[in-house]
Amino acid sequence: MGVATAAVRAVNALTARWAGAAEGGTVFSAAGVWPLLAHLADGAGGAARAELAEALGLPAGQAAPAARELLAAMATVRGLDMALGLWTNRTLELGQEWEAGLPAGAHGVLTGDVAADQRALDAWTVKRTGGLIDRMPVTLVEDTQMVLASALTLRTRWLSPFDETELETAYEPWATTPRLGLQRRSALLDRVGVADTPGGHVTELKVLGTNALDVHLLLGEEGMQPADVLRAGVDILAGRCAVLPGPRLPYGNAGPGLQVHKVRCSRPEPPSLYVRTAAYDMHASHDLLKLHEVFGLTTAQDTARGHFPGISAFPLAIGSARQNTMAKFGALGFEAAAVTAFGAVGAGIPDLRCVTTMISAAFDRPFAFLALHRHTRLVLTAGWVSDPTPAPVPEYDEEDDW
Numbered sequence: 001m002g003v004a005t006a007a008v009r010a011v012n013a014l015t016a017r018w019a020g021a022a023e024g025g026t027v028f029s030a031a032g033v034w035p036l037l038a039h040l041a042d043g044a045g046g047a048a049r050a051e052l053a054e055a056l057g058l059p060a061g062q063a064a065p066a067a068r069e070l071l072a073a074m075a076t077v078r079g080l081d082m083a084l085g086l087w088t089n090r091t092l093e094l095g096q097e098w099e100a101g102l103p104a105g106a107h108g109v110l111t112g113d114v115a116a117d118q119r120a121l122d123a124w125t126v127k128r129t130g131g132l133i134d135r136m137p138v139t140l141v142e143d144t145q146m147v148l149a150s151a152l153t154l155r156t157r158w159l160s161p162f163d164e165t166e167l168e169t170a171y172e173p174w175a176t177t178p179r180l181g182l183q184r185r186s187a188l189l190d191r192v193g194v195a196d197t198p199g200g201h202v203t204e205l206k207v208l209g210t211n212a213l214d215v216h217l218l219l220g221e222e223g224m225q226p227a228d229v230l231r232a233g234v235d236i237l238a239g240r241c242a243v244l245p246g247p248r249l250p251y252g253n254a255g256p257g258l259q260v261h262k263v264r265c266s267r268p269e270p271p272s273l274y275v276r277t278a279a280y281d282m283h284a285s286h287d288l289l290k291l292h293e294v295f296g297l298t299t300a301q302d303t304a305r306g307h308f309p310g311i312s313a314f315p316l317a318i319g320s321a322r323q324n325t326m327a328k329f330g331a332l333g334f335e336a337a338a339v340t341a342f343g344a345v346g347a348g349i350p351d352l353r354c355v356t357t358m359i360s361a362a363f364d365r366p367f368a369f370l371a372l373h374r375h376t377r378l379v380l381t382a383g384w385v386s387d388p389t390p391a392p393v394p395e396y397d398e399e400d401d402w
Contacts, residue, residue, distance in 0.1 A: 007067075011031050011034045011379065012377070014034055014057070015031075015370075016234040018030055018291070018294055019226070019231050022226055022230065024386055025366075026383055026384055027283075027325045027383030028323065028383065029382075031082075031379065032323060033323065035070060035150060037063070037296065038056055038058075038066060039063075039102065039148065040148070041063045041064070041296075042064035042098060042101060042310060043308045043312075044300065044309075044311075047299040051300070054296055055294065079154055079213050080213060080373070085106050085147075085148075086108065086146070087110050088108075088110060088146045092146060095313075098311050108124075110140075110145075114141065117140055125151060129153050132153060137323060139320035145316060146311075146312075146316065152380065152381075154371060154380055155213075156209030156213040158208070160184060160208075162183060162184045162330075163183050163184060164180060164181070164182060165182070166179070166391045167179040167181030167388070169364035174365065179389065179391055180278070180389040180391045181391075182331050183274070183276045183277075185273070185275075186272065186273045187271070189245070189246030189271055189359060191205060191207075192204065192205050192206075192245075195232060195241040195244075196243075197228075199220070199231075200223075201256060202219065202221075202224075202236070203219045203220075203257055204233070204243065205218075205361055205363070208374070214372060216237075216369065216370045218230070218368040219256045226366070230368045230370075233368060234370070237377045237379070251357075257363060258360070260357065260359050261357075261358060262358075263358050271358065272358050272359070273361065274359065275362075275363075276364060277363035278363060278385065278388035280327070280328070280329050280388045280389055281327075281329075282328070282383060283326045284325050284326075289301055289318070301318045303319070330389075366385060366386045368383065
């Protein structure tokens with residue numbers, strides 16, 4: 001994925017700024033917003049152009065080419081799909097140079113029938129996300145002249161699957177209702193580490209996917225705010241924080257949710273990493289105009305005059321800007337299994353003459369995550385987990401009463 005380093009830095013910087021305004025359990029994608037801002041900046045003028053360029057982290061004249069390069073690179077990643085769509089009123093004449101900068105086949109038409117147009121936009125959304133999201137988050141009115149949208153989806157399967165269990169936690173909001181937990185053991189100690197960040201220590205766990213799309217789980221010290229933990233994750237990716245890797249962690253309480261201890265075993269065994277975390281299935285909706293300063297949309301939403309002369313000679317302003325997002329983290333997907341057990345009784349005292357090291361990582365209270373492309377470290381989605389998936393309720397069988 002030979003995307004320009006500047007574009008990756010710019011998208012990740014927008015992720016960090018957006019995280020600063022995030023509240024409660026949420027999921028968001030700066031990678032889904034940034035290309036749209038880039039194309040808007042390409043056609044903007046005056047103060048709107050300057051504000052968009054500042055939000056993008058690149059000069060307005062460089063933003064659209066960088067967005068095209070980013071989209072082309074993302075198209076080569078297995079499990080990742082990114083699409084742009086443009087719909088305009090039949091009478092709106094677009095600037096030829098600006099329109100030529102959009103992907104081929106991206107241009108559709110708005111009929112003026114609000115209900116019919118919404119159905120068409122929703123159908124595009126369902127098709128481009130594989131049904132993960134069923135409605136385009138746009139506010140259509142009779143005067144809507146243009147809709148510019150993106151759809152981003154990513155899917156990966158873990159290199160090493162988790163086992164499902166009930167989450168054991170002392171965190172009362174999660175302990176009150178049984179939660180679906182995930183656990184696994186690994187000999188790869190470098191999958192975990194502790195970062196020294198400005199806001200406090202953060203434990204990072206890398207969960208690797210089969211197609212170079214990974215998820216990094218981030219647990220901060222108790223009392224750290226979601227924004228601090230998420231920004232720390234971006235800083236870790238950029239190499240701005242010192243990280244002590246698993247093989248070098250000291251014995252005892254090595255970091256948030258992290259214990260390193262010696263355990264006895266019957267025969268020589270390599271050191272191991274035991275992970276416990278929570279499954280989650282999250283949905284969120286964001287009004288980007290409420291964060292207009294983050295996205296450079298302060299002037300652009302002023303309807304008193306037009307702000308995009310490069311897009312059209314017809315005066316245009318931003319009337320709505322929203323994002324719907326979802327994220328689901330599970331063991332592997334749907335799996336069925338049967339367990340057969342024979343009871344065994346003790347016969348003698350086990351010979352435990354050997355010692356090995358075990359690292360235990362427990363993400364059993366609210367934590368952050370970054371979903372990213374492994375090789376470029378481009379963050380695709382980010383979020384804060386505050387309400388993980390409930391544990392499944394056992395099916396009631398009347399025969400149990402007998």
